[in-house]
Amino acid sequence: RKEVEQDPGPFNVPEGATVAFNCTYSNSASQSFFWYRQDCRKEPKLLMSVYSSGNEDGRFTAQLNRASQYISLLIRDSKLSDSATYLCVVTLSGSARQLTFGSGTQLTVLP
Amino acid sequence: EAEVAQSPRYKITEKSQAVAFWCDPISGHATLYWYRQILGQGPELLVQFQDESVVDDSQLPKDRFSAERLKGVDSTLKIQPAELGDSAMYLCASSDLAANSYEQYFGPGTRLTVT
Numbered sequence: 001r002k003e004v005e006q007d008p009g010p011f012n013v014p015e016g017a018t019v020a021f022n023c024t025y026s027n028s029a030s031q032s033f034f035w036y037r038q039d040c041r042k043e044p045k046l047l048m049s050v051y052s053s054g055n056e057d058g059r060f061t062a063q064l065n066r067a068s069q070y071i072s073l074l075i076r077d078s079k080l081s082d083s084a085t086y087l088c089v090v091t092l093s094g095s096a097r098q099l100t101f102g103s104g105t106q107l108t109v110l111p
Numbered sequence: 112e113a114e115v116a117q118s119p120r121y122k123i124t125e126k127s128q129a130v131a132f133w134c135d136p137i138s139g140h141a142t143l144y145w146y147r148q149i150l151g152q153g154p155e156l157l158v159q160f161q162d163e164s165v166v167d168d169s170q171l172p173k174d175r176f177s178a179e180r181l182k183g184v185d186s187t188l189k190i191q192p193a194e195l196g197d198s199a200m201y202l203c204a205s206s207d208l209a210a211n212s213y214e215q216y217f218g219p220g221t222r223l224t225v226t
Binding site for chain 2: 004008032034041042043044045048049087089090091097099100101102103104
């Protein structure tokens with residue numbers, strides 16, 4: 001079983017749609033959680049951290065459920081520029097700040 | 112904005128040849144990571160350095176891969192001999208753990224094709 005699992009998609013949605021991505025992690029000792037964005041053939045970049053209380057950054061909302069070991073990312077009012085692969089990332093306590101990546105969920109926003 | 116530099120951006124090599132990748136992290140970042148990303152998968156950590164010391168190389172295939180960061184600044188990842196299965200994107204990242212931040216900044220990567 002992979003440590004971090006994501007639905008690979010692809011998700012094809014029209015502009016303006018709301019789309020949600022889910023991620024589960026297997027290690028209950030996981031400490032920190034993130035969503036990274038990776039454009040086609042580019043490097044990953046941090047999109048946002050994920051906190052137990054949930055957090056919002058503009059059109060993006062991330063939530064964490066530690067009991068279910070589940071992380072989500074919600075994108076409202078999708079833009080063409082949101083087309084990318086979204087990587088769910090976790091770290092373990094005391095793991096020297098090492099990131100463990102999921103395989104990513106591919107999103108295409110259609111005009 | 113400071114960036115992580117990597118070279119070359121693309122490399123095509125024949126199997127059994129040697130290949131080397133170079134990374135220059137953001138100035139002042141003591142922690143440097145090398146990742147391998149196979150198409151359709153997330154990056155997987157190969158090796159982590161803290162200054163010039165290896166923190167973790169448990170996922171580095173040491174029979175053919177080596178990594179060094181002699182002066183604790185830039186780093187080189189080498190593969191010898193290259194195999195067809197090594198075709199992937201090799202990403203370098205750096206972070207400033209002293210800032211108590213988990214954020215890693217990635218370079219543009221080196222896309223390796225082994226023929």
